[in-house]
Amino acid sequence: MPPENATNRTGAGIIGGNDTIYEAGGVDLVLRCGKSSVMNAPTPFPNSAPTQIAFHRTELNAILSLYGRFVAAGEWRDYGISHLKEVAVFSVFRRTAEHPMYRIEKRPNLRMKQGQYTVIGMEGRILKRGNDLRQVLRVLERKLIRAID
Numbered sequence: 001m002p003p004e005n006a007t008n009r010t011g012a013g014i015i016g017g018n019d020t021i022y023e024a025g026g027v028d029l030v031l032r033c034g035k036s037s038v039m040n041a042p043t044p045f046p047n048s049a050p051t052q053i054a055f056h057r058t059e060l061n062a063i064l065s066l067y068g069r070f071v072a073a074g075e076w077r078d079y080g081i082s083h084l085k086e087v088a089v090f091s092v093f094r095r096t097a098e099h100p101m102y103r104i105e106k107r108p109n110l111r112m113k114q115g116q117y118t119v120i121g122m123e124g125r126i127l128k129r130g131n132d133l134r135q136v137l138r139v140l141e142r143k144l145i146r147a148i149d
Contacts, residue, residue: 053088055081055106059133063090063104066137069144076101102127102140 055063070076070092078093080100087107091100103120110116115130119139128139 051085052083053086053106053108054083055088055090059106062133062137066140066144067092070140073144075144104137 067076067079075094076092077095080089080091080093082089082091086109087105089106090104092102092104093099094101099122101122103118105118105120106116107118108116111131115136117131117133117136118129119127119136121127128136130136
């Protein structure tokens with residue numbers, strides 16, 4: 001059964017003589033032996049929805065453990081977490097309404113190149129980069145030891 005407001009024209013070329021073409025809204029429907037198929041329809045891509053990069057629970061445990069020790073030492077007071085399309089960011093603040101002192105970033109696209117974890121200082125300088133989060137966080141643990149002494 002053709003859709004409403006469809007115009008009928010007979011098949012030619014590769015469309016067989018028994019086929020009927022209906023055009024409705026810019027889409028051609030071809031009736032072949034009683035079955036219809038849509039021609040010129042866009043093919044959806046699988047998993048085309050944008051994904052977000054996030055920290056795993058074990059990664060957050062390591063980061064929050066370090067954060068808790070700095071809070072107990074009186075160095076840090078606030079944090080923020082951002083899950084974006086290409087990067088997940090854990091930002092550490094001394095006070096709430098200022099720029100972050102440190103940013104711990106996870107970029108899985110850099111896993112095979114420079115390492116997916118990065119610690120960035122307030123001025124934008126990369127302090128440490130690597131694939132092992134605990135090793136990357138050691139650059140901040142050294143600052144905790146200095147703060148307590």
